[in-house]
Amino acid sequence: MSKIIKLKRGLDINLLGEAEKKITRLPLAESYGVVPSDFEGVTPKLLVKVDDVVKAGSPLFFDKNRPEVIFTSPVSGKVTAVNRGEKRKILDIVVAADAEQVYENFQIKPLESASKEDVTGILLASGLWPFIIQRPYGIIADSAGTPKSIFISGFDSAPLAPDMNFALEGEYDNLQKGIDVLKKLTDGKIHLSLKAGTNGVLNKLTGVEQHLFEGPHPAGNVGVQIHHIDPVNKGEAVWTVDIQNVAIIGHLFNTGKVDMTKIYAVTGSEVENPQYVAAISCAPISSLISKTAIKSQPEGGSVRYISGNVLTGKKVEEDGYVGFYGNQITVIPEGDKYEFLGWAMPRMKEFSVSRSYFSWLMPHKKYVLDTNLHGGHRPFVVTGLFEKYVPMDIYPMYLLKAILAGDIDKMENLGIYEIVEEDLALCEFVDPSKTDIQQIVREGINLMIKELN
């Protein structure tokens, strides 16, 4: 067994509402919505019209810039709506699910004789290719390229994140198959990072190089793991796949069918009984957590639904859909309330990394945190803070300033290739100047893509 990589920097935010370890299998929802904005940098071109009948795994749209990358329907049924926003931007494509699901059948060659092109072809055709994310930039991988290695994070360290060993308990065959499939795509290694001290289905996987990580969030971020195992340099690319999606890829190669069923952790302080559910990807939020399962709010209060975790997730409306990449739903109270002299108060119920508050005295307390910004936007003032929450050899403040200045050379030199938004999400959380750091990072990455291609 490899040695444990110990990370000191980072932060675990203890929140109330961890999912209880039981899985409820949900019945089919009425309709499913694929949201193109889940896919970074993709301009959708429709392949279906309203009233078209689709199977699970049938194409819905493709990327205008890379026509080979197609996106498929998670369920079989009828396309009932294509909702558009400003400038006719496609917001979502809604498919009403059949009671009896029919699957597109993909012809799978035995893996032993399959070439990289065969595997790539099936992943592209089935719409599972978008599961493969490329670093740098955190965008869907280039199907013509070959990565120097592929990284899989076997645990999620974000607040209230699902326990992957538990969620994937019965998925050994699919996981192993998925890994065998991924092995076809690279000449290098498949790296699987696990949390030190855990033992479960993921520890049994073979054909991968296992790494053990110890430490607070963001130890589970694949970007942090890459940095410590085999960092991305200029001109190189590695690919990453979410561990749940490895199982879905494996399932496709085992059965020839696209089954987008995933395990979601339904979490957050406002959920009555937080637990795990099994549901098909792109399901409506309301099917995962009904309104009655939300704790009653004080007068004038409301809740926020987040597809994902509180640091990096996407805000979704009550009638929205679970994101394509999501494996967690979090429901927390909205913080749209005034607080009299709040900045001068002891704020015993709030959480802060600053010792000017008292939460450091209660390391095991589980907090109910709302969405209040707790202050106004200011220029950067405090220094030396961000570094404590980025376990990489990177100067976050300098990188952010390089991005703000649009200085391509500096961004490159300071490590833009090694990070995506989630890696600096904790900086955004702790920043007393309330800077929108994740947005700055994405703008920087988009600028790099634009300038270098």
Next chain:
Amino acid sequence: MKGLRNYIDKIKPNFEKGGKFGALHSTFEAFETFLFVPNTVTKKGAHIRDCNDMKRVMIIVVLALIPALLFGMYNVGLQHFRAVGDTVAAGAIMQCFWFGFLKVLPIIVVSYVVGLAIEFAFAQSRGHEVNEGFLVSGMLIPLVMPVDVPLWMVAVATAFAVIIGKEVFGGTGMNVFNPALLARAFIFFAYTPYISGEKVWIAGLSKGVGIVDGFSGATPLTNASESVITGEAINWGGTSPIDWFLGFIPGSIGETSTLAILIGAAILLYTGVASWRIMVSVFAGGYLMGLLFNLIGANAYMEIPAYYHLLLGGFAFGAVFMATDPVTSAQTNKGKVIYGLMIGAIAVLIRVVNPGYPEGMMLSILFMNALAPLIDHYVVQANIRRRNKRLSVAK
């Protein structure tokens, strides 16, 4: 508090753009957010945020300044009554404090009124929220002034520091030099007699009314630098290191008591608001430089025990409150150590080698403010080289 909130909500439209008092929007917002943390929710990125904000950070620094301020007020009274030979009053703590309070309060008021007025005006013209930075600067400025400084001079110096030192660079967070020190430096160079010599450190001394015959208002630092000129042994004017530590000596209002400053330092370090790296390394730099001079030992000033330097003049105040300003100091952890060591060393160097400037701390910090970006540049370059090396190894 509901009533107050409702009242604010009622008058708020007047201050919106196009409202009756639209030109005072930033001012209104500053007061509103002072009273109530706004109901803004996160729109992008992380959905939850640390409850720490700029107001909290700044108020902690102001809090840390309070011990030095209170002692400073007391000491102003004490020094005055000693100068006029009123031993009874000098023994009465409250009387000393009250005298000092009345002397110091106007300086604080002038500093805040002038500084905040300029900040509000700039925030308004830029359409920004008012920044909290001046809450600290406005308190620092009086504390580094001699008590007899004319108020108009405080006003001019504050205006200079805020406009030229801060706003022309874009406001708090963008400035190169510590605004409070800039205010002091402005008076130091523009009106030198009012901030140096023997007369200005004690209230009433420069007017000379009722002063005990032969009383000298010289600070121990002045005494020390004079010895360099005269070539004689240092006459500490009857004060001892324990007086310097406790602060019963003439000097700028807030700088005399190392003890009161250390209480502030404890608050800053405990809350993590100031960098311990900077603070520790400033003291270390000063001490090491003092030791180095001990080795040379060319005159009486070089021979004083190295720890004297840390107790004298504005050394401790500068190390704790000025050098640690996050905006103008080095920003990388390694850079902070270098920056701190250099401040300490240069401050002592200036004191000992150049008797024309008895107080080296101010110039040393301002000088290192200018060099801080350069230090950081080299630290960051080292990081870049590491990354590039990795690349060439990989190939």
